[in-house]
Amino acid sequence: MKNRFILLLLIIELSGCKVFRPASRSTDNLSVTANGQGAGSASKPVFLQDISTDPAARPASKSNTIVPVKAGFSGDPASGRRTNRPVGTDDYNQLRYKYSILTNTPVEDLSNLRLLIFMDQWYGVPYHYGGTNREGIDCSAFASLLLSTVYNENQLPRMSADQYKTTRRIAKKDLQEGDLVFFHTYGKGHHVTHVGVYLYNNCFIHASVSGVQINNISEGYYLSHYIGGGRITQ
Numbered sequence: 654m655k656n657r658f659i660l661l662l663l664i665i666e667l668s669g670c671k672v673f674r675p676a677s678r679s680t681d682n683l684s685v686t687a688n689g690q691g692a693g694s695a696s697k698p699v700f701l702q703d704i705s706t707d708p709a710a711r712p713a714s715k716s717n718t719i720v721p722v723k724a725g726f727s728g729d730p731a732s733g734r735r736t737n738r739p740v741g742t743d744d745y746n747q748l749r750y751k752y753s754i755l756t757n758t759p760v761e762d763l764s765n766l767r768l769l770i771f772m773d774q775w776y777g778v779p780y781h782y783g784g785t786n787r788e789g790i791d792c793s794a795f796a797s798l799l800l801s802t803v804y805n806e807n808q809l810p811r812m813s814a815d816q817y818k819t820t821r822r823i824a825k826k827d828l829q830e831g832d833l834v835f836f837h838t839y840g841k842g843h844h845v846t847h848v849g850v851y852l853y854n855n856c857f858i859h860a861s862v863s864g865v866q867i868n869n870i871s872e873g874y875y876l877s878h879y880i881g882g883g884r885i886t887q
Contacts, residue, residue: 748773755867756856763853765830768803772858775799778865795860796833796848804831806885813848820883825870833883834870845880 748769753760763769781789785798793813800806810816817835828834828851836847849859855870868875 745769752852752867756852756854758852758854758856765803768799768830768852771799771803772867775865776858776867778860780860780862780864790860790865792848792860795865796850799850799858800831800885809885814845816848817845817880817883819885821886823882823884825879825882828882829884833885835880835883836875836878837880838878847878851882 745766748766749760749763752758752763752769752772775787775790775795778787779789780791782791784790785794790798793811793816796813796816797809797811800809810819813835816833820833823829823832830851830853832851834849834851834857835845836849837843838846847859849857849868851857852867856867857870858865858867861868870876870879
């Protein structure tokens with residue numbers, strides 16, 4: 654009888670042990686506190702800060718320094734700094750394909766790698782009157798920088814009207830890559846107030862009020878405001 658009594662006491666004691674207690678299966682309130690310990694529903698979860706999958710949410714570069722990228726190397730469009738990664742065949746073909754579509758030009762006609770790299774770095778940069786960097790640039794500064802970087806032409810005046818005066822007139826049908834195209838923006842008969850750089854197939858690149866972009870001279874607005882083409886004379 655005594656042994657049975659002892660056995661009964663042992664069973665009662667073991668029934669209160671954690672070994673026999675069912676584990677909680679609820680996952681509704683799982684979270685991690687700042688010290689890494691688990692917490693219940695009363696604790697606030699900790700999230701990773703300042704992370705976004707939206708490229709547009711990345712902070713813009715504050716650099717005011719323009720470092721032109723030389724042909725043969727790719728660069729960072731945000732900062733303008735040259736990278737150490739050579740432009741390979743795949744990169745070159747992607748640039749040619751992209752700007753072939755934008756200008757409706759056969760891929761094989763796009764052979765100036767320096768020009769393709771420059772356009773890709775500046776495409777979409779906002780317009781700012783008097784601006785000279787990637788935070789904002791105006792049309793004449795953009796044209797001057799493009800000709801200097803891509804064609805080593807460093808004598809172009811700063812203002813579009815002066816650029817028009819110092820270049821040789823070129824008929825529209827004779828325009829070539831790197832020529833300048835001039836427009837008026839204050840009504841018919843007014844002097845030159847806007848400039849772009851001719852590419853191919855009637856297309857030109859310029860810093861417009863919508864930012865650096867490619868347009869066609871034959872488009873309604875540009876056709877009606879076109880003044881003429883100009884070529885730098887040696």
